[in-house]
Amino acid sequence: xxxxxxxxWHALGSINLTVGLCLLLTADLVWGYFCxxxxxxxxxxxxxxxxxxxxxxxxxxxxxxxxxxxxxLAxLAxLAVNTFACTTNRVVHLLAAKSMVSKRRLALKxxxxxxxxxxxxxxxxxxxxxxxxxxxxGRTLVPGAYLSLPGTGGQVRMVAFEPDYYxxxxxxxxxxxxxxxxxxxxxxxxxxxxxxxxxxTHPVRFLGYSLHMHDFAPKSQGGMKMKTRIxxxxxxxxxxxxxxxxxxxxxxxxxxxxYEWIIDRETTTL
Amino acid sequence: xxxxxxxxxxxxxxxxxxxxxxxxCDTNEQKKGGLDESSSAPAFLQIGEFAINRISPERAEVRxxxxxxxxxxxxxxxxxxxxxPSQVVRVPVxxxxxxxxxxxxxxxxxxxxxxxxxxVTAPAKRWYIPEIKRGMDAGRIAFIGDAAxxxxxxxxxxxPELVLTWDPSVIPMLDNLQIPAVVTTTSKAxxxxxxxxxxxxxxxxxQKEREADAFFARIDAALQDIRAxxxxxxxxxxxxxxxxxxxRVMVEPGNAWVGELVGLxxxxxxxKDVFGTSCIEITVERFxxxxxxxxxxxxxxxxxxxxxxxxxxxxLNPLIKDIAPLKRGRVYAPLPHYIQSADRLDEILTxxxxxxxxxxxxxxxxxxxxxxxxxxxxxxxx
Amino acid sequence: xxxxxxxxxxxxxxxxxxxxxxxxxxxxxKGVTVLLLTLAVLANLxxxxxxxxxxxxxxxxxxxxxxxxxxxxxxxxxxxxxxxPQGQAVRRILLALIVLLVGAALCFPKDFYLPFLKSKTxxxxxxxxFGLAGKACFTVSAxxxxxxxxxxxxxxxxxxxxxxxxxxxxxxxxxxxxWTLSMFAGELWSYLGWGTPVVWEDPALTLTMAAxxxxxxxxxxxxxxxxxxxxxxxxxxxxxxxxLTLTCLPDFGPFRSPF
Numbered sequence: 001x002x003x004x005x006x007x008x009w010h011a012l013g014s015i016n017l018t019v020g021l022c023l024l025l026t027a028d029l030v031w032g033y034f035c036x037x038x039x040x041x042x043x044x045x046x047x048x049x050x051x052x053x054x055x056x057x058x059x060x061x062x063x064x065x066x067x068x069x070x071x072x073l074a075x076l077a078x079l080a081v082n083t084f085a086c087t088t089n090r091v092v093h094l095l096a097a098k099s100m101v102s103k104r105r106l107a108l109k110x111x112x113x114x115x116x117x118x119x120x121x122x123x124x125x126x127x128x129x130x131x132x133x134x135x136x137x138g139r140t141l142v143p144g145a146y147l148s149l150p151g152t153g154g155q156v157r158m159v160a161f162e163p164d165y166y167x168x169x170x171x172x173x174x175x176x177x178x179x180x181x182x183x184x185x186x187x188x189x190x191x192x193x194x195x196x197x198x199x200x201t202h203p204v205r206f207l208g209y210s211l212h213m214h215d216f217a218p219k220s221q222g223g224m225k226m227k228t229r230i231x232x233x234x235x236x237x238x239x240x241x242x243x244x245x246x247x248x249x250x251x252x253x254x255x256x257x258x259y260e261w262i263i264d265r266e267t268t269t270l
Numbered sequence: 271x272x273x274x275x276x277x278x279x280x281x282x283x284x285x286x287x288x289x290x291x292x293x294x295c296d297t298n299e300q301k302k303g304g305l306d307e308s309s310s311a312p313a314f315l316q317i318g319e320f321a322i323n324r325i326s327p328e329r330a331e332v333r334x335x336x337x338x339x340x341x342x343x344x345x346x347x348x349x350x351x352x353x354x355p356s357q358v359v360r361v362p363v364x365x366x367x368x369x370x371x372x373x374x375x376x377x378x379x380x381x382x383x384x385x386x387x388x389x390v391t392a393p394a395k396r397w398y399i400p401e402i403k404r405g406m407d408a409g410r411i412a413f414i415g416d417a418a419x420x421x422x423x424x425x426x427x428x429x430p431e432l433v434l435t436w437d438p439s440v441i442p443m444l445d446n447l448q449i450p451a452v453v454t455t456t457s458k459a460x461x462x463x464x465x466x467x468x469x470x471x472x473x474x475x476x477q478k479e480r481e482a483d484a485f486f487a488r489i490d491a492a493l494q495d496i497r498a499x500x501x502x503x504x505x506x507x508x509x510x511x512x513x514x515x516x517x518r519v520m521v522e523p524g525n526a527w528v529g530e531l532v533g534l535x536x537x538x539x540x541x542k543d544v545f546g547t548s549c550i551e552i553t554v555e556r557f558x559x560x561x562x563x564x565x566x567x568x569x570x571x572x573x574x575x576x577x578x579x580x581x582x583x584x585x586l587n588p589l590i591k592d593i594a595p596l597k598r599g600r601v602y603a604p605l606p607h608y609i610q611s612a613d614r615l616d617e618i619l620t621x622x623x624x625x626x627x628x629x630x631x632x633x634x635x636x637x638x639x640x641x642x643x644x645x646x647x648x649x650x651x652x
Numbered sequence: 653x654x655x656x657x658x659x660x661x662x663x664x665x666x667x668x669x670x671x672x673x674x675x676x677x678x679x680x681x682k683g684v685t686v687l688l689l690t691l692a693v694l695a696n697l698x699x700x701x702x703x704x705x706x707x708x709x710x711x712x713x714x715x716x717x718x719x720x721x722x723x724x725x726x727x728x729x730x731x732x733x734x735x736x737p738q739g740q741a742v743r744r745i746l747l748a749l750i751v752l753l754v755g756a757a758l759c760f761p762k763d764f765y766l767p768f769l770k771s772k773t774x775x776x777x778x779x780x781x782f783g784l785a786g787k788a789c790f791t792v793s794a795x796x797x798x799x800x801x802x803x804x805x806x807x808x809x810x811x812x813x814x815x816x817x818x819x820x821x822x823x824x825x826x827x828x829x830x831w832t833l834s835m836f837a838g839e840l841w842s843y844l845g846w847g848t849p850v851v852w853e854d855p856a857l858t859l860t861m862a863a864x865x866x867x868x869x870x871x872x873x874x875x876x877x878x879x880x881x882x883x884x885x886x887x888x889x890x891x892x893x894x895x896l897t898l899t900c901l902p903d904f905g906p907f908r909s910p911f
Contacts, residue, residue, distance in 0.1 A: 015876045022869035029862035030898060036855040041319050041458070043852040048337055057323050061314045129848070138338035138438065138453065145442035170705065172517055173551065173766055181769065201773040201845050212847040215457075217439065225418040229439035231336065235847045243849060247836050254829050261825040543906040544764070556764030559908065 013085030021079045028075060032068040039065045048137045048233065051130035080123050087116040111256030118250030122243045129239025136234040138214075141183075143228055153190035154207040160184045161228045165221055176221040181213065183230045198230070209236050318464030319456040320471040330474060336438055336453040342474055356445040359432055359452075362477040366432045367425060369417055373434040373454050374399065375612035379469050379485045380478040388428040389414045398607035422447070432475060459526035459548040462534070466490070466615065485613075492616035493534065496623040499630045500536040507565040507626050508538045510595065512549075512557065514587045519557040520549040520570070528568070528622070535623045540564055554589060561593025566626065567601045573640070577603035581645045600625075601642040608638040658758065661699045661718060662910060665754035667692030668721065672747035675740070682734055689725060689747075696722040703763070710767035711776045716784060716903040717757035721750045723788035731792045731823075732799075738816060741799040742792070749791060753900070762905035775841035782834035783860070787899060789827030790867065794892025796820035801885050813881055820888050821871070828867045835860060856902040863895050 011017070036043055042058050042065055049058075059066045091113050098106050139147050141158035148155050164180040183198045187206045196204045204211045212233045217226040315322045321333040329350070330342040341353050345360045367389035368374045374390065377383045384401050393413050394406040405411035412428050415421040417437055425433075426447055433444055436455040444451045452475075460468070466489045473482035509532045512521030522528045524542035532539040540560035544552060549570070561567070571577035576586045580601050584591035595601050602625060611618060621638050624631035671688035700719050703712040728746045732739030770776075800816030838860070839849035850857060870891075873884045 015872060016878055018872055019869055019876055019878070022865045022872070025865040026862045026869065026895075029858045029865065032858040033855050033862070033898070036852070036858055040853055040855070042316065044319065045321075045333070045337070046852045047846065047848050057314050057321065058316060061316065126849070135847075138334075138336035138441075140438040140441045142439050142442050171707070173553075175517075178769070180772070200770050201775075201841075203844055203847065210847060212845070214846075215438075227418060227437065227439040231438055233847045237847075240843070243839075247839070250832070251836065254832060258825060258829045261822060543762075546765075551766050552764045553766065 009085055010089075012081055013089050014082070015086065017082050018079070018086060021075055021082060025072070025075050025079065028068050028071050032072065035065045035068055042066060043069075046130075048135040050133065050135075076123055080120050083116045084120055087113045108256055108260040111253050111260060114253030115250050115257060116253075118246045118248075118253055120246075121249055122246030125239040125241075125243025125246055127239070128242055129237050132238050134236040136232075139232040139234055141230050141232060147232070147234070149207055149209050149234070152207045152209075154209075155188045156206065156211065157186040157188065158183055158230060159186050159195065161216070161230065163216075178216070178219050181216045181230075183213065183216070185211070209234050210240075315470065317467045317471045318460060319458065320464070320468070322471065322474055332452070332471070332474070334453045335456040338453065340450055340452060354445070355448045356450055359450045359475060361475055363432045363475045365428065365430045366434060366475075367414065367428060367430040369433070369435040369437060370454060371610040372612045373472075374402065375610055375614075376469050376472055377476075379613035380473060380476055380481050382476045382478060384410075386476065387411055388430055389425060391415065391417045391420065398610050425449075434472075457547055459523050459546065459550070461525055462527040462530040465527040466493075489616045489619070492619050496531075496535050496619060500623060500627055503536045503627060503630070505627075505629075506536055506538050508540055508563055509566045509568070509626065510540045510557075510560055510564045510593075511568040512541070513570045514554070514557065514589050517554060517589070519552050519554050521552055521557065522548060523550045531619055531622055532626065535626050537626045558589070558593065561590065561595070564594050565599045567593065567595035567599065568639070569601065569603050569642075572604055572606055572608075574606065577642060579643050579646045583642065602639040603642055604639055605637075611638060614638075657699055657702045657763075658761070658910060660695055660702065661754070662758060664692050664695035664699060664721070665751065665758060667695055668725065668747065668750045668754055672744065672751050675744050675747055685743075686729070689728060693722060693725040696725060707767040709772050710769065711771035711780060713765040713767055714762040714903045714905075715780060716787075716900065717753070717760075717762065719780075719784050720787060720900065721753045721757070723784045724750050724753070724791055727788050727792055731795065732819070738796075738799050738803060738812070741803060742795045745795040745798055746792065749795070749896075756900075756904060758910040759907055760904040761908055762903055764905070770845040773841060773844070775837050775844065778837035779834050779841055782830050782837055786827045786829075786831030786834055787863075787896065789823050789830060790863070790892060791896055793820045793823035793827055793870075794889055794896065796823060797885050797888035797892060801882075801889050810881065813885060817881060817885055817888070820885075821874070824867055824870050824888070828864075828871060831860075831864060831867070835864060856899075859899050859902065863899050866891060866895050 039062070042062050045058055046054050055070070059069065091110070094106065094109055094113075101109070134150070136150070141147060141156070143158050143160055146155045146157040160183070162182045162184055163178040164182070166174040166177055166179040169175075181200050185196050185198055185204060187194050187196055187204070189207060196206070198204045198211060198213050200213050200216075203213075212235065213230055214233045215231040217229050219226070313324045319333075319335055319337075323331045323333075325331060328343060328347050332340050332342060334340065339357065341350060341358050342361050343350065343358060345362070347360075349355060349358060364386055365388045366377070366386045368377065368387060369391050371392075374383065374387065377387060378399065378401065383399075384405065387402070387405065388410065389412045390397075390402065390406075391414060394403060397403055397406070402411060406413065412424055414425045414428065417435075420440060422443055430449055433440065433449055433451040434454050435441075435451055436453065438453055441451050441453075454468075466486055469485045470479070470482040473479045510521070511528050511532075512519065514520075521541045521544065523544040523546050524530075524539060525545050526548055529539045529542055533542060541552075544550060569577050569583065571583070571586075577583055580596045583601065584596055590596060608618070618638050620631075621634070621636060624634040625636070625639065625641075628634070667688050671685050671692055674685040674688055677684075696718070700715065700722055703715055703718065706712065724746055728743055728750075731746055732742035734740060734743065796816050796819045800813045800820070803816070804813045838857075842851050843849045870884075870888055873879050873887065879887070
């Protein structure tokens with residue numbers, strides 16, 4: 001039994017499997033480009049819907065255009081397992097022989113494996129995000145209106161919309177248009193209140209939720225009269241910390257790897 | 271280790287996965303649905319960015335143009351506890367307020383306009399639909415104020431069970447009033463398929479799926495006719511649809527229904543590569559480049575907005591005075607009732623095709639567009 | 653006086669073309685090549701500056717088509733030594749690719765979209781420029797593989813091919829680093845702007861991921877004995893060119909006569 005497990009473990013950690021998976025992933029993603037380009041509305045709900053509900057609706061009812069995505073998930077899952085097995089095997093060997101090399105050498109040798117573990121953490125973060133994120137879409141606030149955050153005693157009230165309009169001449173098409181959309185929010189957690197500024201590119205975090213400005217009005221001083229509003233996407237995403245940590249880990253490993261490849265390594269037999 | 275083993279393993283896995291997916295594949299959309307009396311309603315229907323998901327006979331989820339989810343339940347069903355009341359719609363809806371001309375026209379297509387419409391955001395003088403005029407005269411349909419300044423007291427008095435709107439800024443107030451709202455516009459332009467099928471999105475709200483299917487079939491028949499008439503035609507006119515306002519250029523993108531229709535009618539839409547929202551802004555240079563050899567130009571402006579002749583249009587927009595349709599081609603402006611005629615989509619599609627290919631539509635009389643003359647008509651002295 | 657961007661870009665293309673022709677010569681023409689390349693890069697830089705001037709602080713849309721030749725032009729002198737036949741071959745391949753890219757950008761421009769507000773962040777600019785630099789490095793990597801393939805196709809000399817593939821790997825590693833940083837910048841930009849690191853509205857993201865896996869594969873190929881050196885060279889060269897074409901695709905529009 002142990003022999004079978006060992007064989008499976010080593011098969012899962014095979015570098016040939018890695019190569020094959022990377023090739024399949026490349027081909028699948030190219031296929032996905034053409035499917036996504038022609039059927040974007042099928043995939044847009046993935047931004048807020050959650051993976052399982054999406055698979056049960058858009059995904060399963062439009063298989064000719066979405067099967068590449070299911071394949072992508074399977075390949076990524078297999079890649080994560082393969083990466084873990086392969087990397088762990090090699091890290092074990094490296095650590096077993098660590099007394100024979102310097103610390104600097106060991107760190108450089110571990111660089112690709114730090115990247116590999118970083119990749120696994122990133123993929124885990126994405127999975128957690130797509131499975132567990134709570135998203136409240138299309139939450140519109142007008143000045144004075146408030147939004148209650150589910151599961152908390154928190155409320156978000158829009159105090160004012162304070163945009164900057166473009167007054168220059170360089171961007172003719174942007175004349176009198178909003179160049180910075182800024183909304184002042186009042187965050188009330190039931191005991192304290194604080195103000196926060198929300199912009200298009202700078203979300204506000206409050207009680208575990210992140211508030212993102214999806215749209216706003218009016219967009220210009222002239223033109224069609226629109227009432228002042230901001231449209232929010234409110235998200236509670238448990239995967240954020242994971243994929244940010246994965247990004248940091250991967251970057252550290254990448255820096256070490258690059259140092260080794262470009263600066264430190266001599267010609268090797270390939 | 272045999273060099274080929276990993277390759278065989280991978281190939282086998284891939285084949286197995288494909289077979290599993292194919293075996294699990296069920297693209298039959300004719301599953302029996304619920305919440306309606308039609309046995310052919312699909313369990314999940316996606317129409318552009320809108321969607322209907324029939325969870326059970328007692329519950330359906332709809333996704334509107336803003337990505338919001340609403341729950342449809344039968345009128346006599348108990349209120350679900352997991353959803354705020356402002357997101358629950360009891361069907362069939364009996365009282366509806368509609369913001370947009372398009373939404374009103376779709377209600378007309380479903381045959382529920384007179385029975386259900388109780389409020390609009392345009393005064394009586396701006397309407398061309400006889401049912402609306404009659405309803406407003408009789409006091410059944412209220413003018414609740416312009417979209418930018420809705421009278422919420424008047425709206426509340428109309429006691430709507432549903433508001434169809436393109437303006438999300440009303441949603442916070444409607445939530446306070448516990449009136450559900452559906453956003454019927456999207457960030458991307460409606461493609462032809464969505465334009466035709468939008469009636470099927472609204473149908474479950476009124477339990478008029480059969481009427482919606484009949485409407486769709488009528489539009490589809492018109493499209494088939496257009497395809498048949500224009501198939502094999504040698505001349506493929508180049509078409510533009512948009513306008514310039516001061517220095518801002520707006521066009522219909524290629525993914526919009528007009529762009530797709532032009533292509534379907536054996537014509538060349540000059541902005542077919544442009545993708546995005548309706549009235550998308552592009553650079554002046556691109557507009558003028560596309561106008562160099564265009565044959566036909568559809569402007570957004572109506573006669574009331576100054577589109578009375580090519581000369582008038584050129585005066586309004588000096589930038590476009592040299593584009594080919596104004597110099598030697600044809601220019602068309604929508605008539606005032608065009609925007610309220612979405613229930614006559616089949617006729618509109620046919621008319622656009624007739625404009626593009628008059629050679630196969632002999633003696634066709636325009637009903638929704640008008641061809642702009644070269645100059646302003648000379649006014650006779652009294 | 654307004655400067656016509658397409659005209660300046662045509663000038664850059666002409667200079668690149670002349671630099672390529674000069675590179676085909678020997679000896680004293682090296683100085684001419686460098687001069688022409690410098691002029692071309694300056695003209696190209698002017699185009700990129702003008703596009704930025706028309707969009708800053710937002711991101712110019714689909715800038716890749718005009719900016720990638722600039723990145724390649726800047727990298728060409730460093731891509732390979734002008735003293736060795738291999739280095740010269742790599743430079744000629746790069747110049748030929750630059751000319752092709754400029755021609756494609758002139759004939760298939762996609763410069764009519766206006767910038768959008770959510771691109772007004774340094775992360776968006778970082779996403780663009782790391783990506784362009786990465787793509788340029790990938791192109792140099794492919795050029796080394798192509799040079800190895802053609803220079804050593806008839807000789808059994810392994811050492812030359814090995815050396816070419818070593819350079820190919822180094823450039824691929826550098827490109828992979830920059831491409832990864834671009835992806836991370838893009839993911840952070842997406843998260844801050846839209847709330848999710850992957851926004852399923854832009855099909856180009858799948859091509860970005862495809863390129864990432866392609867080069868991840870290339871960087872692993874030397875660990876497996878299943879691929880011969882020649883097979884890896886073909887993978888890096890032809891596959892690299894194919895990926896370059898695919899990743900450039902979203903930045904090109906319909907045909908428009910440049911004259």
